[in-house]
Amino acid sequence: MNDALNWKPAGTPKAEPIEGRFISLEKLDPARHGNDLWEVLQGPGSDPALWDYLPYGPFAGRASFDRWLEGNAASRDPLFYSVIDRANGQVQGILSYMSIVPEHGRFEIGHIAFGAAMQRTPKGTEAVYLLSKLGFELGNRRLEWKCNDANARSKRAAERFGFVFEGVFRNHMVVKDRNRDTTWYSITDTEWPTVAAGFERWLSEENQQPEGQVRTLEACRVG
Template identity: 85%
Template sequence: MSQPSNWKPATAPQAEPIEGRFIRLEKLDPARHGDDLWDVLQGPEADPTLWDYLPYGPFSERASFDRWLDGNAASRDPLFYSVIDRASGQVQGILSLMSIVPDHGRIEIGHIAFAGAMQRTPKGSEAVYLLGKLGFALGNRRLEWKCNNANARSKRAAERFGFVFEGVFRQHMVIKGQNRDTAWYSITDDEWPTVAAGFERWLSADNQRPEGQAQTLEACRNPS
């Protein structure tokens, strides 16, 4: 494990574009990305459970959605990225780096809202991988994932991505008038090389084939 005495504070992220195999991440720009995001996150094909565990939404009208996007775009923590499908050019989701604490080398991936078009595809996993890669390249010692303890889908995703469960903060928040117990997960800098190698094997052309994946992400992270 990294020793703090040999470590220097991390660098804060600047939201430069990041190119992946399936997606591109760009700093959220409501003027360029807003129409697509409204369609995919609130349109008739949107995931009906998308907003269940988020502290905002759903949005019944475009003006309030645009105000939400504008606030996100102006924020530096959370720092929001749009997820752009490279094949179509459509913006299909957003996510952020947040809880950014360079002095302690701590950063979190959160505020994830992916369209149905990203689900059951490599795109969402690649978005998480690209932000994780950036977080550690900036010098962070710890990458965090937190979610409502009742959010089984988010907890499964964290474990699939290689995050380690650390425990539950009971009565941690009140969200939309309801208690939230928060499940905490992390990847540390000494764990990241193995996690990253698994992502890279899983995202490769050898594994992501026209007919679907050859091996699961967990199998790629723990090759026999």
């Protein structure tokens, strides 16, 4: 952790492409990514529970979906990335940096919408790892994860990724005309090296075998 007397603000992400083993991340571009995203997020094979806890969607038609993508692409906070499967070039999801506060060294990963083809594969985990890694390399001290307290999938993902539970903000928001209690998690810069090593072990060729993962992500964090 940076000493308080020597603290300097973190850098800000520039949305440059990021290459991983299974996926690559590119700044959201509706013209290039829109058709794939419409198919994976709204098509016949899409996850019916995808929009349950997001503040938008599902969309009634392609025009409203495209307007949503265009608004996201124009934003700098949140800063949206598309997730591209390196094996076939298909765009299979989006996620973003958000709550970017460089003067305090704080950022969040959110607005996660992964298509069914990303779920139960290494691709979603690698996307979160790559954004986390860049955020800490930019000098941040704190990575946040927030979700609806009723969203069991998101809470399980946060714990699996190595985030530490911090508490619940009761009656925090009204989303889609319903109360939202918000659960907070974080990873600090002192915790990140251990968490990062676990991600790297789990994503390694040695651990990712055709028949499935040899070790869980939680097990990889403890060596």
